[in-house]
Amino acid sequence: MRIEAPALEIEAVSHAFGRRVALDDVSLTVPAGCFTALLGPNGAGKTTLFSIATRLYNNRSGAVRIYGHDIRRTPSRALAELGAVFQSRTLDGDLSVRENLAYHAALHGLSGRAVRARIEALLERVGLGERIGDKVRTLSGGQARRIEIARALVHRPRLLLLDEPTVGLDLASRTALIAFVRELVRSEGVAVLWASHIFDEVEPEDAVTVLHQGRVVASGTAALIGAGDASLQAAFRRLTAAPAKEEA
Structure with a gap:
């Protein structure tokens, strides 16, 4: 039986703006038909990662594949599978x-x-x-x-990237928006990468990647990452309080 490629594979991607390193050897996977959360404080590199995944920036290292299509080698086929909503209004x-x-x-x-x-x-x-x-x-x-x-x-598209989509929304609008996106995952099999710093938008079974100072410091389900702490929020605070090189 043929196994479907992941919706998104980011493999060993680094990116710098001059001497400032925005992403340092970042890898993550978004399975097809799943909701995946990307958590990180402001300046963690989430928007830079989205810019690379959407080819606004060219990845000079590593690889980015959307349903198996490399965005540098076959950009048209890769981007045809992708929809994106950025933090700034467009x-x-x-x-x-x-x-x-x-x-x-x-x-x-x-x-x-x-x-x-x-x-x-x-x-x-x-x-x-x-x-x-x-x-x-x-x-x-x-x-x-x-x-x-x-x-x-x-x-x-079969993959939807959303960068801090609920910033500036009131509670009712935020709740309705995330419910709508989750329903897309359930009913249509759309894969979602949801970048946020709001913990109540993440459910225990969600796959989560925590990004800090341009590096992945934790990856797993929300329940697993938060298991050694009082909550996912407590684990996040611990992971992002230490330098990224002290990866947990």
């Missing part, structure tokens, strides 16, 4: 919701009636079908985040 506020999603579809070579139907279906799925003609600048922060996720799904 929607065009002067365009309508429909126009933002249609533009993204066009970048992937998609157009026509089927894409229009896909956009309408995704907006209904995130509960914003009635806002399809509205300018993005009229949306709340939580609504804009849901639109960004809908946009990331337009081309039917």
Whole structure:
């Protein structure tokens, strides 16, 4: 029986900005159809890692593979499987919701009636079908985040990367957003890498990688990482209080 490749494999990736090392020999795996959390304090290297995985930055060392496709050797095939939502807002506020999603579809070579139907279906799925003609600048922060996720799904990727997606959202919007993403994993088999520093967004059975000062300092399920401490949060504090070279 054929074994499906992991949704994302990052292998021995390092990256520096001048003399500052942002990532140091980082490796992690996101299994297909699973929710994986990437935890780290500000400045840990999470956004840099996402930038490499989405090819905004070129990885000069190591390898990044999306469903077995190396992003340097076959970038088009790799990125076709990937949807991403970055921490900073990337929607065009002067365009309508429909126009933002249609533009993204066009970048992937998609157009026509089927894409229009896909956009309408995704907006209904995130509960914003009635806002399809509205300018993005009229949306709340939580609504804009849901639109960004809908946009990331337009081309039917099998892997979704979300970098601190709940930053700035109120509790109700944050809870609804993570519930929606988890439902995508359960119902559609979308693999998710969820970067955050908010511990109640992580469930005990989730796979977790802890990143600190550009290095992986722990990897395993949330329950396993937190087993030797009072909680995952306590384990995180211990792991990120010590220099990264003193890996636990």
